Amino acid sequence: MPNKADVVIIGGGVTGNAIAYNLAKEGLKPVVIEKSDIGGEASGSTGGGVRQSARNLKEMPMAMESIRLYGQLHEELGMDVEYVREGNLRLCTSEEELETMRTSVENQKSVGLNLEMIDRKQILKINPFVGEKVIGAGYCPTDGHVNPFLVTYAFFKKAKSLGALYHTHEEVTDIRLRRGKVVAVITDKQEVETDLVVNAAGITGRKVANMVGIDLPMRPVFTEALITEPYPPFFKQMIGHAKGLFYGRQTVHGPFLWGGFVGTETFIHQGGKPLFHFIGPAISRMVIDFFPILKDFHVIRTWSGLIAQMSDGIPVLGLVDEVPGFVFATGFSGHGFGLAPVIGRLISELIMDCEASIPINDFCYSRFYRGGDHECACKGNAACTTVTAICPNKREWLKSI
């Protein structure tokens, strides 16, 4: 382990690995510190849906670019990640749900997403297995799903082959500042000198932010998922519920994966994962209601996971005016897997060139205290005046050391 690093990335989930890959591709040697295993937290619990639809409109440019990147991930990372781009059906069962869905579809169309409202007859052509209660759906043909373990592992493997250094089972316990700037990351095993640290710590992102004296309006949200035995192919789309109560898909190997909340009160958890499973049976009942054909299918495993939920439902990304050298990439609020390829690229661009090719101003930390319209450290070269640990010309500086 070097005790000096260009960049330290806290967290070896899909986000940390995607950032590490993009930085390593640019010639840096990022050090990734992961307190458990690669993909051991949300990235290993996820449903693997990669969608643009049903997102906050602010996320749409990033989501659309991420889906484009998913299409080339196989070749880029040299590994089949079981990416299936066969659409996302968001199922409605009442006039009220249809009305809300229509508005949502129109809003998403207005920012350039290709999606439409379809009726029951059209749904049956795409998926003949939906139950009678389904009367319409929002349908986005370019959404899909992946194998999350393979995606995370593919980023990890490629980043490592390009020179990224990994330390698993090592926990970041503190971040040292000097005159307000990042100068070192302290772990339970050592101290690493660095002037740049990326907070990709998922649900622990708030705790990591607290290490540099700032706080995030983030809370953990408990959710569960289940998987069945493998069955012959039925359908390829990602399935969602109009109100987001459940989601699921058939994986390419045959098992069905379903997850969600299913109307159960959200369990707010402070700390480790709860050990009991109470949502699984509720998810199963709802899935059978929507897909009666699955009623005798055998569930073989359930698991729980925590979502890093921000107060406004969108991630916090980029530099922080108050703490030069501290970069956010966390708070994905339950839909970060779909964004991982683009987040990896944008955070890397920000670190290397001080400017992200898709504006991320809406996601800055400063939104929590400055309100809607604001300038922030992430806005291009404005960063140079405040974030001297990164700008100007971090790339040149790094080459010279």
Ligand SMILES: Cc1cc2nc3c(=O)[nH]c(=O)nc-3n(C[C@H](O)[C@H](O)[C@H](O)COP(=O)(O)OP(=O)(O)OC[C@H]3O[C@@H](n4cnc5c(N)ncnc54)[C@H](O)[C@@H]3O)c2cc1C
């Ligand atoms: C059940 C479930 C289903 C989901 N379904 C979907 C879906 O279908 N589609 C979608 O897009 N998203 C989905 N999500 C959300 C998605 O999984 C996350 O947004 C995404 O995986 C976040 O990745 P991450 O790398 O930011 O966080 P994580 O995968 O949680 O990684 C953060 C890592 O940081 C490490 N870490 C934390 N603190 C420290 C420290 N102090 N020192 C060292 N390491 C540390 C953790 O151990 C962890 O491995 C789902 C989430 C859950 C829980």
